[in-house]
Every structure is written in C-alpha cells, then in structure tokens.
Amino acid sequence: MSSAATVGFENVTKAFGAVVAVRDVSFEVAPGHLVTLLGPSGCGKTTTLRMIAGLELPTAGRIRIGERDVTNLPATDRDVAMVFQSYALFPHMTVLENVGYGLSVSGRPKAEVKERAETTLELVGLEGFGARLPSELSGGQQQRVAVARAVVLEPEVLLFDEPLSNLDAKLRRRVREEIRELQQRLGLTAVYVTHDQEEALAISDRIIVMNNAVIAQEGVPRDLYEAPADRFVADFIGDANVLAVTIGAIDGEHAEVRIGEARRRLLHRGLAPGPAHLAIRPEGIVLTADPEASIMAGRVRRASYLGSHVEYDIETALGELFVTDSDVDRIHPVGSEVGLGFGTHGVTLVRD
Amino acid sequence: MSQQRSPLGYWLAIGWAGFLLLPWYVQSGGFFDFAWLLAWADADAAPALAQAVLHGRWWLLPLALPLALPILLLGRRQDTPAAARLLILAGGIGLAWLALQGFAVIHSGWGFDILARTFGPLELSQSGMGAGAALTALALLMFTGLGIAARGAVGGDRFVVGAITLIVALVAVFIFFPVLRILAGALQDSDGSFAPGLFAARFIDPRIWGLGCVLEGSRCGVAWNTLALALFTGLTTTLLGLAFALVATRTAFPAKRALRALTILPIITPPFVISLAIILLFGRSGTVTQFVADLFGVSGGRWIYGFWGVWLAQILSFTPIAFLVLIGVVEGISPSLEEAAQTLRASRWQTFTTVSLPLMRPGLANAFLLGFIESMADFGNPLVLGGNFQVLSTEIFFAIVGAQFDPGRAAMLAMVLLSFTLLAFWAQQRWLGRKLYTTVGGKGDSGLAASLPTGLKWLVLGVTVPWAIFTAIMYAMILFGGFVELWGRNHSFTLRHYEATFGITQGQFGLVWSGTAWNSFWTTLQIAVIAAIPTALIGLITAWLLSRQTFRGKGAFEFGTMLSFAIPGTVIGVAYIMAFNVPPIELTGTGMILIIAFVFRNMPVGVRAGVATLAQLDKSLDEASLTHRASTLQTVRRILLPLMKPALLAALVYSFVSAMTAISAVVFLVSARYELATTYILNRVENGDYGIAIAYSSVLIVVMLIVIGLFQLAIGERRLGRRSAAPAGFTGGVR
C-alpha cells in the first residue's frame, strides 16, 4: 500500500515579519525513510514541518512532495498527515470518529470509514476503545489515537511534531519503537521533529540537525555522532569535550595536530592548517595510571560510579575534561594523577 | 485557631447596645437625624427594654434571655460541645422569637387572624424594626455562627462561619423572603386573607395563557408573547453575537478594537434610550419613515409599536452581551484542532462545521440562554415600544401601578415570569456545569486559528458591518436628538432641553439649580455610590468564600447568591413592595429600600469579579500567611484585600453604573422624595417629552463613560480587557 513519496525542499525561507524562522534550507527525504529534524528550541523545526504540512506557506523557495510542486498548496489539498504535539484530538468526537474523520470528510462511504478506522485502531493496539471520548483515555492511548488518525489516510508523508513530549520517560521509549515499527511496516515517508538526540539516534534513517534557522548538518545517525561537522553538532549530539588545537603540516588525508604539548596524526577532514577545534567524546579518552606514557597528564577531580561505567572530571593543562570509562574494576581515586590517551573512536577535528 | 481571641464579648456588647440603647423601631425622620437621642423614652424612639417596661410591649422582654445566656461563657472555653450547644440555642431561639413577634404584632395589632381570635383585639401595635432590632439580630446571628464554628464546622474558623452565616441571613431576608412573599401574594385575596381558590383562577387566566393569536386571530396571552419574544431575541442575539465574535477573532477586519468597545455599550446605556432612538428613526415622524414616505409616497405605519419594534430594540441592547460571551468561546478553541482537521483533508467549510462549530456549542447555548433571560426581564423596551403587544414584565407593572391595581394578579404574573427565568437560569447552569470542551493533552502547540470559509466570511462581514453602522447611528441619533427642537418636525438647534433639565441660573442668593432633573440626578448618584460599597464588599466576601473555602452546602450557597441574577427586576420590585411594606421590615418610601434593592440585584456582579480575580491569585499566598500564624481575618485583610483591589474597584464601578441605569425594580420603589434618573426619564417618555428624556440620557451616558474611563486609568487597561475577554457567564445583571 506504500504511497510513500519524496519530500524536497529547495532553498526554502520562511520569515515572520522580521524574524526569519527558516533560512535558505534545502534537503531531500527519500521515500519510505524516517527523517528527524533535530535542534535546540526555536531553531525552526516546527516551522519546517508546518511548511511540509501546508499550515505555513514559505516566503521563498520551492517544496516538492513526490513529483508535485506543492509550494503554494494549502494543507487540505496535500496528501500529508500530521501527529500534533498536543495530539489535537477532537474532544467532541469518539475515538472511532476521530480516526475516521479524514476519510469521512473526503466523502468515503460510511461503512468503509468505519471498517478502515477499526482496522487502524487495531493496528495501534486500541481495539475496543472506539466508543470512548478522548478525555477518557490515558496520555499514551491518546497519542496512539493521534497516530492512528494520521496513518489511516495512508498519506504520502507522515509528520510528527514532538509526538512524545507529553509522555513520561518510560512510555516514551516504548512508543517511539512502536512508531518506528509502524512506519517501517507501512513503508511511509515520515518527518519527525524532536529535540531529544537519543530519540533521534534511535529511530531515524537520517537526521537533519538545525541551528538558528539553518541546517547545521545532515546525515545518518552514525555519521553525525562520529563525524560531526562543527562544534555545535558535536556538542548537541552526545557529549563532547572541545579543545582548541592547531593544525600543522598536511599529508594526504591526515594532518599533524598540536594538542597542547603533544602531537597527533588525525584525519584533517578538509580543514586548513592553523587554529582549529578538536571534539573528543567522553568515551574516546583512555585513562592510564601512568601520566608519562600518554598525551596529557591530569588529576582526577570527581569520580562517580554509575554501574555500567564510571564518570570522571579530570583537570588538565587544557581545561577540565569529561571522561567515561567502562572499566569499573579499577576506579581512579579522586586526587590521583592519571595519563590521558585517545582511543580509536570519538576524536575528530571540527569546524568552529 | 482556638487560640484566637474570641469575639463573643464584642457581639454581646453589640447585642445589648441594640437592646438597651438604640431605638428599637424604625425612625420616621431616619436614624441619622438623631432626633431619637432626645426622645429617648417615647413610644416611637425608645429602645427595647424601655418599650417593654414603659410602653407595655412585653413581647420584647423575652429577647433578654438569649442575649444573656452567652454571658455565662465569657472567660471560659467556647469550643466545648456544651458551649456550642448553648450558643446555637441562644442564637436560634432569639432569632426565632424576634421573627415571630415581628410578624405577630404589626401596625393594626395582631398580625395573624388566629391570634386575634384567640386573645381578642390587641390595643398595642408596633412598626418596622429599626437600628436597635438590627443590632440585636446581628448579635444573635453571630452567637449562632460562633456556636456552629465551635462545633468544628469549617475547621472551627469563626471568621469564615460568621461570614457565611451573615451572607446566608442577608440573602434569606432580602431575596428569598420577598420572593416567597410573592407566592403568598398570589394566594391572597384583596384583603390579604388566604384564598387558595383564587390562585387557580389567576393562574388559568386566558390573559396569561390564551392562544387566541393561533386559534382565532385575536390576541395571545402574555406568557406566550413573552416566550416568543425571548426565543426570537435569544436566537437573533446569539447569531449576531457569533458573527461579531467571528469577525473579531477570525478575520483581518481592521477595526477590531472598535468592535470590543461595543461590549461596554449595554452597561452605559440607560433604559429607553434604544427604544427612543428607534422611535426617532422608524416612528411615524421618524427620519427613515419620512424618507421612505417622500420616496415612495407610502406613509409609515405603526409597525414599530409591537413585537417587531421590541425585538429590534432588544437585539440592539443584548447583542453585545452575546458577543462578550462568544468571543471568549471562539478564542478558547485550540487552533491546533482546526489545523489537525485541515491536515486531515477537511476543507475550510468542513473544518468550520465539523470542528469549530461543535466546539462552540456550549458557548452558543450559554449566549442563547443569557439573551433569553435578558429579553424576559427587559422592561424598558416593551414599555415604550410594546403598544398592544404585552409581555409579563410590563403587565406586572400595570397590575401594580395602573388603574387595575391588582397585587394578586401581579404576584401571579411575577411567578410565571420568575419560573421562566429560573428554568432558563437552571438550564444555563447545567450547561456551564458540564465541562466546556477543552483541548485534551498537556503541553499544547500554538498554531494559527483557521480562517473562515470565504462564503461565511462575506456573510458575517455583510451582517456585522451594517449592523455596527446601524448601532453607531442610533447612538449618534441620541446625542443629536437632545439638541433639536422637536424631532421629525422642527430640527432647528436648541439647548432648550438641557436648560430645562440641567439649567443653573443666577438667583438672588447665588446659583440656583433650576433644572428639573437635578434633584433626581443627585439622588441617583448618591444612592448609586452608597449602594456600590456593600455590593462590592458582600460580593467579594462571597467570592472569597466560594473560591477559597470548602463547606457543606457550598453548591446551594452559590446558587442562592447567584439567584438574583435570574430574578427579573420587575419581580424584585413587586416582591419588595409586598414584603417590605409592613412590619417587621418596613422600608417602602425610604432611600434604604433602593439601596438594598441595588445591593442584592448587583451582588452577582461583585461575586463574578471577585471569583475571576481570586482565580488568578495563587492559593499558596493565603496559606503562606496562615502558616505564619496570621488569623483568617488578618489574612483576608492584609494579603487578599490589597491583592484584590482591582476586583474591588471593578465591582464598585459596575455596581455603581448598573445602579445608574436600573429601572425595572426601582420603578416600584421610588417615592416623591427619592426619585431616580431613570424613573424621571420614564415619566418624560410617557408624556412624550422625548427631547428632555434624550438630553437626560445623553448626560447619563457621558457621566458613566467618564466613570468607566477613570476606572480604566486607575486599573490599567489590560486588566479590564482581560476580564472582559473571559468567557463570562454573567455579564451585568438583568435589568
């Protein structure tokens, strides 16, 4: 039944008076993919999503859904469906009427509306809830009704605006898996807004990180984590220690990088010689008891045992670093001198 | 709370002062001329004890016992069960005896036939209760309250229990007692004796229930007239109000602020003004009528006098109220619901009919019922424009004031009217009580409200813009009409009407207030100001009790205090003259009865203002104060009152303004000495003196605009705006 379509943004800008909410954004969502829009509050995620839905029209640029240019098409005439943050369930209609709403306003026969609505309710695990009012459901159940109401239309694109933010942490993890599973099973193209990076990493085919109305980086979850384009992305996705470094001589893919007193060969990723930044994941640092045999020396300021790993704050000549160590058998006591080395992953040069 | 100093001593002092020092009966010169100080031992001015000892009014003596009993408790614990019993017993017996003797002995001796038959005629008599009796009653009431608190009600909080007791007593005496008195009135013949047979005859009166207009082309009964008019008015004002609300919230209409200004019009418009403007436009010598006559050669009929004229006037008067209710409702619809509908492929028209409109349903019902109640209670418009079309409120008036003088019939009509409005009020409360549809779910998205379907947009604009212009013309007409010689005949400019009403001339001994309206104008201002203070205080205390305290019977308490909203003014007026014309409470002809009528009619306004403000004040504020060892009374005075200043001021202004424009109740209660602006205008209108009536009304409008303007300056516009945008269930009172 897959009617999944591509979504294309070409140099789209949206301004509200003097405020530019989205500036010159281009991207492409492949059919059947789930793409996440991730970014801090106010960066323009919701605005982007609402432009796909047709609830806002762009100030400049073009939007395509499938082969069709929908730039100036209102929401009613687009083949998209949206799950709202507040769910926006119609309080005066039963669950079944809510789910069947889109079909019935499209003029489908009553019997078909009822049958398809019931099938979809079953799909989200709510069979038998059809006669209730939304106010008689729990938060998680309301959320699933909202999803059912959107997918029953088999839309070309399914949109989610922070669909889990009204749920508690445990439920959030379960429901996000359900949503992902449903999207893959139905083969729908989906655009998903969140500001929770873990959620984004968990369910996305691709992630678009936005910052200040523009795209900061786009890619598959692994790329974003392991090869962040700039400081912002490195810091926003996962934790990162960012150190000021100097790039020296370049040699093919690699460059010699000066980190304080030490030197290391790293991928230069197209950066030119001169001052640069190094992003180091907390798990990218290896601690040894011998300060001499490592890149830098440091002193343990704080050590917290968290079961699966130990967290350290370590004072070094380049500033305080946040380090996690999965070796819980040998905990470096507070005040002890340690040596810091780099592991194989999680150390990348980034743009400013 | 039991550590608080007990106020029992104060109440004892007050009670005994009432019993021993102050004149027991009402003073013909008024309490404040203090003539009673010199006539201390006279049969009219003596206090209760002296009355009993010197003037043979022995039935006052037993009151000393309940006043004396609580003395036993002075200096002892008062929160024991025994003390509670004693206090309740003393208060209860005292109040019961006070009421009993009040009804039993009146001007003409015994008040009940059965007493006269058993004991023979009584030589002595007594007039209405005065200051002494009032203080004694207050003390007895507070004994009861202290007793109830001592039994542990409301956590033993004396202040709260006292406040509840006092308000219940006031509502009972000044709302329930008069209303019940009407019921009794309908059961009495012209001599005042009990005649249940008459009740049925009065009730099955074809003048009330006749169906002539349907069955044989004659006239229908007033009840049907009133109902039909109210249904029509309710329906039209709701639709128009909705159209205005949609324009104000869902279109890019530029003059939205001007639309909002519409909402204060009904508050500042004196009665008759709209009707007069309609006469000036559509009456036989009205502008429009003459214009049409010149144009087509048809002479205008008298169509304006009757159902359609009254209907038109009522729509003009009450649409702003529907607008006020509906704008809150329309704004309350979460935009994301409409957006959701759109993403689900609903067209704008489908979105409107399947989502927006159903969500407005409770608000629409509410607006309809308000319009229905307002129309039923309306007195001024049908009086001026009704012609042969009679409605209950005017029939009541003519049954009392007219040649037919038939209080029994008036009482019956009042009961019919009251049952209609109470039913509507009850239905409205049911609607409001059912939860309004609110968005389900926690954190909301902030979307854009859907714009209207194009056809609908042009429809609402096409209706509202001409209507708004029409309304504006009406008001311009009024201002203009006060400056012409004779409307429709002679349009030359004159200040004659203003000179006649508000002239000031240079007399032999300085300035002379020679205008004929000055007297009623000053009286109105004075009474409106005096009445505003207790209205606001009682209203706010009630609001505080309702929103901050929990106690048994709170629902009934709320219903009782809001009830006067549903009682049409004419009914209150008739009820007051029936109830307060004879002892024990004798108030007719005084300024006091006007003040009391205003206080209890406008109380719901104060309550609403208070509840709205308190809802915005966090409860933890009071709790913080209470946990810092402040008593409840101190908390109210030191924390809540200062924070509630805006509500207090709002209640003051609204009750002042509604008192200035009230007519239906006071038309029965005014006297030669206390004439009010509105009744003065009524007399002018009845004499066809439209110029003077209009000039006077214009002055009132300007005065009220100034008052409201000053008020807005004092409070800041935002607050007023926010409150008026709230989906108010009660806006103003019923005239």
Ligand SMILES: Nc1ncnc2c1ncn2[C@@H]1O[C@H](COP(=O)(O)OP(=O)(O)OP(=O)(O)O)[C@@H](O)[C@H]1O
């Ligand atoms: N209707 C509007 N009028 C004016 N400014 C707007 C409007 N809608 C959004 N903005 C502005 O555009 C910017 C982007 O808003 P948007 O809602 O897209 O942020 P977001 O990324 O969804 O943030 P959040 O995570 O907090 O939901 C913000 O600065 C916001 O203030």
Ligand SMILES: [Mg+2]
């Ligand atoms: Mg958002």
